[in-house]
Amino acid sequence: MSRPAVRRALKRAGLSPAPKEFVTTPGIPPPRRTFLPGEAPGASTPVDWPSFFGRVAPVEIEIGSGRGRFLTDEAAARPATNFLGAEIEFEYARIAQARADRMTLTNVRFAPLDGRGFVLDRVSPGSLAALHVFFPDPWPKARHAKRRLFSPGFVKAAALALVPDGRLRVATDNLPYFESIREALDAEPALERVPGSEAGWSSGTDYERKYEKEGRPMARGIWRRRPGS
Numbered sequence: 001m002s003r004p005a006v007r008r009a010l011k012r013a014g015l016s017p018a019p020k021e022f023v024t025t026p027g028i029p030p031p032r033r034t035f036l037p038g039e040a041p042g043a044s045t046p047v048d049w050p051s052f053f054g055r056v057a058p059v060e061i062e063i064g065s066g067r068g069r070f071l072t073d074e075a076a077a078r079p080a081t082n083f084l085g086a087e088i089e090f091e092y093a094r095i096a097q098a099r100a101d102r103m104t105l106t107n108v109r110f111a112p113l114d115g116r117g118f119v120l121d122r123v124s125p126g127s128l129a130a131l132h133v134f135f136p137d138p139w140p141k142a143r144h145a146k147r148r149l150f151s152p153g154f155v156k157a158a159a160l161a162l163v164p165d166g167r168l169r170v171a172t173d174n175l176p177y178f179e180s181i182r183e184a185l186d187a188e189p190a191l192e193r194v195p196g197s198e199a200g201w202s203s204g205t206d207y208e209r210k211y212e213k214e215g216r217p218m219a220r221g222i223w224r225r226r227p228g229s
Contacts, residue, residue, distance in 0.1 A: 033088075034117045037109070046124040053082040053107070058129035061086055063115030063149065064136055068096025068108075070205045075100065075108035081129065085110035086118055116154050123161045130167045131158055134203040138177040148177075150184045159190035162225040167194070171203045171220040173211045178219035185221075190229040197222035 035043040036052060050056045058081045062071050065085030075083050087093040087110060096110040119131070139147045158168055168191065172178050185191055198221055202208060211218065 032114045032117050033112055034114055034121050036111050036113070044121060047122050047127075049082065049127060053109070055082070057082045057107070059084065059127060060130040060132065061115075061119075061123075061128060062132040062134070063119070064088070064133065065096055065110060066092055067206060068099045068110055070132070070134065070203055071096070071108050071110070072100050072103055072105060073204055075105045076103060079107055081107065083108040086113035086115040088112065088114055116149055116151075119161055120154065120157045123157070125160045126163050128161045128166055129163055130169065131162065132169045132203070134169075134171045134205050135207040136172065136177075138172070138174040140174075140177075148180075150181045152184065152187075155184050155188045156190070159188050159225055159229070164225055164227040164229070166225050168223045168225075169203070169220075170222075171205075171208065171218060173207075173216045173218055175217060175219050178221075182221060185223050190225055191223045192226050194222040194224055 035041055036047065038052075049059050053059070060074070060081060061084045063086050065071055065087045068085055068087075071083045071085045075081075085093070085096055085108065087096060090112040093110045093112040100108050100110065115133075133149065136149045137147070139145060162168065168185070170178070170181055170185075172181070182193075186193060198219070201220065201222075203220075208218065
């Protein structure tokens with residue numbers, strides 16, 4: 001989204017522009033941030049989910065939650081589950097949280113987080129019911145490939161963060177990138193692909209709705225943590 005579009009979205013949400021220190025430059029990754037609202041900067045201990053959400057319930061994370069359409073829809077439909085949107089862009093996280101507040105949802109929260117760093121450093125093994133990654137940045141230039149989310153280290157951490165049979169759902173319009181994602185996930189011993197999961201479901205994100213109208217092909221898949229892994 002362009003800066004004017006972000007400003008318009010902020011205005012519609014009744015929000016003022018972010019302080020300059022939180023405004024990012026296109027093409028340059030924002031600073032690595034892995035602490036949650038209410039935590040001190042640099043917090044490094046595993047997240048206590050019952051304390052963060054104020055109740056005991058299954059937890060699902062979306063990395064790259066954008067303006068929050070998918071998670072707010074899920075939170076409204078499944079009130080018995082807690083949801084966290086990890087959105088690296090500070091202003092998008094604010095817009096998403098404003099959306100959740102308008103819907104009076106208490107089981108979803110959005111935070112300006114580096115999703116990869118957060119999963120690697122803060123999420124305890126076996127603590128997530130699901131992890132959703134929809135339309136991650138493909139970083140197509142060769143010199144930027146190291147910035148892609150699905151590195152072997154992230155895949156390992158994501159697999160171990162899931163409960164047995166917990167799901168990792170992926171969708172993208174970049175078919176070559178999906179092939180590399182699939183190779184990385186299929187190579188992880190703790191994961192197995194759910195048969196038939198390449199079709200029959202939609203992420204429901206703003207990106208997917210836009211791309212479907214444009215006629216772009218989509219690639220989707222669901223992996224689960226192997227029981228006993």
